[in-house]
Amino acid sequence: MRALIKNNFSNSFLTIGSKQDPILSDDQLLIKVEAFSLNRADYLYLNMPEIDWTVGIDFVGTVIKSNSIIEDIPIGSRVMAHSPIGGGGAELASVNVNNVIKLPSNIDISTAAALPLSGLMALRMLREAKIKSGQNILITGATGGVGAITAELAIQAGVNVTVLTRDISTATYLRELGADIVSSLDNLSKQFDVVFESVGGEIIAKAIKNLKRNGLILWFGQASGQPAQLDFFSLFGGHESMTLKHFVYNDLPDIDDKADLSELLKLVSDDKLHLDIEVNNWSETGKILQKIKEGQFRRKAVFMVE
Structure with missing residues (x-):
């Protein structure tokens, strides 16, 4: 599959290259990615040499494979995904079923890709x-x-x-x-x-x-x-x-990502939550990441995987 990979010899940090397709465990779904967003954490993890990090903690796409039956998210569902281990900056991404929620038709893709973290x-x-x-x-x-x-x-x-x-x-x-x-x-x-x-x-x-x-x-x-x-x-x-x-958002007792993601989508649907978003092709990811590093980018950066 095509994926964003770190490029130490380029000012853009990242280039589109090739990576092995994700291998699914029984509690994961395989997503064909449509869009993902950048978070500051992506830059921090990319600078840790011991981690093979693929950007994209938050992304939107369609479920194309599952190793077990997930009744509320069948194959073909368009979903909003939150993956603390990254991976959305690729054509395919795996994600734990507990970190995925079906995307309502009234929520646009860019908002959903920018929202979770x-x-x-x-x-x-x-x-x-x-x-x-x-x-x-x-x-x-x-x-x-x-x-x-x-x-x-x-x-x-x-x-x-x-x-x-x-x-x-x-x-x-x-x-x-x-x-x-x-x-x-x-x-x-x-x-x-x-x-x-x-x-x-x-x-x-x-x-x-x-x-x-x-x-x-x-x-x-x-x-x-x-x-x-x-x-x-x-x-x-x-x-x-x-x-x-x-404060670390995922180190709290009794957290429920599905419930909280659902609450966030409802806030957006009810016009109570708004995001300032800029949408780019994923080939521009490295350039925007450089701006984020330099503190020159204030909007939420979303990238379409095309």
């Missing part, structure tokens, strides 16, 4: 934070896929949302939804019940200064590549009882 993270973070109407929350790096969905869902829940972004012009749609937009935490007087942090570096230390007593920071990323900078003694004087929690 970002949506699951946002949905589960908001649950973990136990947000309530009237609370104040801060989302750093909010113009990325996860941050934008988190902001939109929180606003709909009656939460007062402030988002931090380097370029305010990229967050216009979040302001239209009702979020406050800031480009710096310096001189910010607002106090927050919860901070959703994904930047790293000095941002956590700055955010703590604006955290309410007994507040929570959910730490779900490090987009800057810089380790978090914290001073134990700086927490005295009001932040002694704060909670800093390392």
Whole structure:
């Protein structure tokens, strides 16, 4: 089959080459891929030499083979798939049956291909934070896929949302939804019940200064590549009882991907969740990945396998 493979001798990172067709286990489905999306995790895994990574954690396609009878997803079903081990950047991909859901006819392919990882993270973070109407929350790096969905869902829940972004012009749609937009935490007087942090570096230390007593920071990323900078003694004087929690979306008790993916599709269908998407041919994947690495690409990148 054709698939995207790492190219260490090209500025585009990836080229379309050949790989062996997936070998199915009894709990997997074989999908003929129509479209997939990129996540920052794809870039991180590609830079781990010990991993033979195929991009495409999230993808859409048609079920063409199964080694067992799956009553709710028969052969020929068009599905939305979420594969934490990647693989969607190919003509064929295998995926665990528990990470697949039938795609309703009213959901377009590009939205479905872009939705799973970002949506699951946002949905589960908001649950973990136990947000309530009237609370104040801060989302750093909010113009990325996860941050934008988190902001939109929180606003709909009656939460007062402030988002931090380097370029305010990229967050216009979040302001239209009702979020406050800031480009710096310096001189910010607002106090927050919860901070959703994904930047790293000095941002956590700055955010703590604006955290309410007994507040929570959910730490779900490090987009800057810089380790978090914290001073134990700086927490005295009001932040002694704060909670800093390392958050991983698929390392939680009693998670149900099918149920959560179904909830996300319903939010889209009910016009309560929107994604900012750019669609390209999959031959452009490497070029877009380079832009993501350099922080120059803010939209959700979807690629058609043609």
